Amino acid sequence: MFGRFKQTTFIMVSYHTAVQAVSLLALAVWCFPCRADVGTFDPCKDFFYHAWFPKGPLGVPICQRYLNQYRFASLYNKTRRTPWFSAYIYTPPVGKRPKEVWKYEPQLAYAKADGNMVSFPHGKVDQNVVESQAVQLDYINSSYTRGHLNPSLHHQNPQDRESTFTLTNVVPQKLKSNDGPWADMENHVSQVLSTYCMGKAYIVTGVIPYQKDRWLRERRVAVPEYLWSAYCCPSYKTLPENLTDIFPTFAAVGRNDPNSTEEIVPIDRGKYKKKFWGYDVRLMPLRTLEMHLQKKYGTVFSIFHNQCSEP
Numbered sequence: 229m230f231g232r233f234k235q236t237t238f239i240m241v242s243y244h245t246a247v248q249a250v251s252l253l254a255l256a257v258w259c260f261p262c263r264a265d266v267g268t269f270d271p272c273k274d275f276f277y278h279a280w281f282p283k284g285p286l287g288v289p290i291c292q293r294y295l296n297q298y299r300f301a302s303l304y305n306k307t308r309r310t311p312w313f314s315a316y317i318y319t320p321p322v323g324k325r326p327k328e329v330w331k332y333e334p335q336l337a338y339a340k341a342d343g344n345m346v347s348f349p350h351g352k353v354d355q356n357v358v359e360s361q362a363v364q365l366d367y368i369n370s371s372y373t374r375g376h377l378n379p380s381l382h383h384q385n386p387q388d389r390e391s392t393f394t395l396t397n398v399v400p401q402k403l404k405s406n407d408g409p410w411a412d413m414e415n416h417v418s419q420v421l422s423t424y425c426m427g428k429a430y431i432v433t434g435v436i437p438y439q440k441d442r443w444l445r446e447r448r449v450a451v452p453e454y455l456w457s458a459y460c461c462p463s464y465k466t467l468p469e470n471l472t473d474i475f476p477t478f479a480a481v482g483r484n485d486p487n488s489t490e491e492i493v494p495i496d497r498g499k500y501k502k503k504f505w506g507y508d509v510r511l512m513p514l515r516t517l518e519m520h521l522q523k524k525y526g527t528v529f530s531i532f533h534n535q536c537s538e539p
């Protein structure tokens with residue numbers, strides 16, 4: 229309701245000087261079935277366990293829509309030009325990774341734009357798009373890769389996979405994390421969930437910022453110090469004895485900088501190949517993750533309704 233109201237109000241205000249009261253009323257009626265994609269999670273609340281939105285940082289909710297369907301949700305910070313987190317439902321992957329076609333969110337640049345994500349043009353990108361979000365140029369020749377928060381390999385449907393290639397789902401991630409321990413963790417989660425999860429598996433994946441922000445280019449795109457991820461699968465099979473405490477929830481934090489302190493994620497040189505040293509991922513209970521997030525963000529953090537405790 230709130231989202232609908234907001235969009236209607238916005239249109240009324242922007243037309244205010246040009247249009248008369250009578251047509252304003254008509255516009256409001258005409259807009260009644262409109263559903264905002266940016267500014268509210270309401271249309272895509274199903275991507276959240278119990279339709280409950282995580283408590284933590286504030287930002288711009290984006291219902292990620294692709295080919296006229298909602299695919300997942302992201303909470304975006306327009307100053308950082310990166311998401312705080314993306315939330316999605318896991319489905320076991322089949323087949324190959326799709327071709328990379330990078331997209332952007334037109335509603336961040338133009339509130340009245342269509343709510344579907346759009347592929348970047350080959351030529352010059354519209355200046356309002358450049359101002360409102362990250363563009364491909366921000367990542368080219370930087371020492372960071374485009375790190376998916378919602379990874380394409382956690383989805384079955386080819387179009388769901390393609391929809392993850394939007395820069396509003398991406399943060400600057402070091403190659404050695406993206407191709408190393410973080411990818412291992414994503415595969416591990418995929419294996420655990422496809423083997424033992426019976427109902428829906430909700431995943432939220434986000435970042436921990438540096439105490440003092442670091443950027444790509446001139447304050448264009450903020451670099452995160454860590455990535456984190458947590459799942460919630462309230463309904464699961466009986467576990468083997470050597471696998472306990474991984475349901476209904478589990479979490480992980482990954483290093484994005486070998487120079488970070490070892491307070492949250494220690495460096496274990498016995499665990500990974502040498503080239504991945506310093507990019508460790510530590511698996512941990514949900515509450516431990518929330519405790520670290522709370523400390524780093526300086527705000528109450530709660531990822532899943534009631535700690536994902538009801539089937």
Ligand SMILES: *[C@@H]1O[C@H](CO)[C@@H](O)[C@H](O)[C@H]1NC(C)=O
Nearest residue numbers: 285286287305307308441450
């Ligand atoms: C967005 O990010 C900037 C830069 O890190 C930060 O200063 C600001 O507080 C963030 N805004 C919100 C609403 O979290």
Ligand SMILES: *[C@@H]1O[C@H](CO)[C@@H](O)[C@H](O)[C@H]1NC(C)=O
Nearest residue numbers: 364365366367368369370445
């Ligand atoms: C990236 O770096 C290469 C090599 O230095 C250079 O040729 C190319 O123009 C750069 N591309 C962009 C988009 O800056």
Ligand SMILES: *[C@@H]1O[C@H](CO)[C@@H](O)[C@H](O)[C@H]1NC(C)=O
Nearest residue numbers: 420467468469470471472474
């Ligand atoms: C758990 O035990 C099974 C055999 O019962 C074994 O195949 C599997 O690798 C073990 N998993 C772990 C994480 O130790």
Ligand SMILES: *[C@@H]1O[C@H](CO)[C@@H](O)[C@H](O)[C@H]1NC(C)=O
Nearest residue numbers: 371402442484485486487488
């Ligand atoms: C880590 O510190 C070294 C030495 O100060 C520096 O050369 C390197 O760029 C730093 N790495 C990152 C990812 O900041």
